[in-house]
Amino acid sequence: MDGLTPVEQRAPGKWQLGTVTSIKRETPTVKSFRLELPMWMEHFPGQHYVVRLTAPDGYRAQRSYSVASSPLDEGEIELTIDRLDDGEVSTYFHDVLEKGDRVEVRGPFASYFVWRGESPALLIGGGSGVVPLMSMLRHRRRVMPEVPMGLVYSVRSAEDVIYADELEDDVLLTYTREPPEGWSGHTGRIDSSLIAMATSDSETAFICGSNGFVDSASSLAMEAGIPPDRIRTERFGPTG
Numbered sequence: 114m115d116g117l118t119p120v121e122q123r124a125p126g127k128w129q130l131g132t133v134t135s136i137k138r139e140t141p142t143v144k145s146f147r148l149e150l151p152m153w154m155e156h157f158p159g160q161h162y163v164v165r166l167t168a169p170d171g172y173r174a175q176r177s178y179s180v181a182s183s184p185l186d187e188g189e190i191e192l193t194i195d196r197l198d199d200g201e202v203s204t205y206f207h208d209v210l211e212k213g214d215r216v217e218v219r220g221p222f223a224s225y226f227v228w229r230g231e232s233p234a235l236l237i238g239g240g241s242g243v244v245p246l247m248s249m250l251r252h253r254r255r256v257m258p259e260v261p262m263g264l265v266y267s268v269r270s271a272e273d274v275i276y277a278d279e280l281e282d283d284v285l286l287t288y289t290r291e292p293p294e295g296w297s298g299h300t301g302r303i304d305s306s307l308i309a310m311a312t313s314d315s316e317t318a319f320i321c322g323s324n325g326f327v328d329s330a331s332s333l334a335m336e337a338g339i340p341p342d343r344i345r346t347e348r349f350g351p352t353g
């Protein structure tokens with residue numbers, strides 16, 4: 114796995130102040146934030162950071178956000194955040210944070226949801242669940258493009274597609290509500306026919322999204338013959 118994981122996995126770093134270097138609007142509710150970190154540490158694709166906000170009265174809120182960028186982007190990380198109307202932390206990122214502002218983060222946090230070069234790999238994402246999968250895809254494209262990896266990505270409509278300008282042949286999209294005009298691909302929920310088209314003989318699956326999405330996609334991955342212990346899941350639920 115040379116080039117993929119040049120350093121051994123370590124304990125997460127200390128709290129540090131990242132500086133926002135760019136903000137990109139992805140969809141009407143999603144933005145990507147690039148943060149420059151003074152104590153940057155290499156992450157594995159799939160890992161996440163914890164963000165901590167502190168109000169003037171000392172009240173604190175902290176939430177987890179997956180890293181979207183490849184670990185080859187030295188010195189910085191990208192977080193892609195979906196704005197929840199009544200959310201505390203996601204609204205702060207969307208409505209308050211500007212380029213040049215600083216925000217407190219800690220990571221990267223390890224979980225079993227990391228890609229270490231397993232292949233062929235099947236990635237299944239719903240909505241913002243695509244974020245850690247995009248880190249895997251971006252990294253694989255840069256370090257080992259020959260490795261088979263396919264992403265099945267479920268969105269509601271064309272305006273909800275995150276990373277729209279980076280979706281290549283290794284991505285299969287399905288629109289669950291409203292496909293764009295002239296769309297001849299898959300529509301509706303992910304099903305076994307779409308999984309079969311993604312990568313053949315996948316030995317490992319990474320599935321990320323809401324609870325219901327992860328449950329149904331895991332069943333499909335099992336039906337496709339991927340052993341349960343090779344199906345890794347990450348849930349972006351309300352308890353996150």
Ligand SMILES: Cc1cc2nc3c(=O)[nH]c(=O)nc-3n(C[C@H](O)[C@H](O)[C@H](O)COP(=O)(O)OP(=O)(O)OC[C@H]3O[C@@H](n4cnc5c(N)ncnc54)[C@H](O)[C@@H]3O)c2cc1C
Pocket residue numbers: 161176177178179180193194195196197199200201202203204241244245347348349350351352353
């Ligand atoms: C490991 C991990 C990685 C994550 N990575 C990402 C990421 O890359 N991008 C991203 O946008 N989010 C991600 N999340 C979700 C994120 O941590 C927050 O839960 C989310 O941003 C909401 O926080 P908030 O403070 O805005 O809302 P809160 O103030 O926590 O909640 C507002 C309301 O929304 C509900 N709610 C909370 N979270 C969700 C949710 N995810 N979906 C639907 N309803 C919800 C709550 O029940 C509440 O009613 C991740 C979660 C985990 C556990």
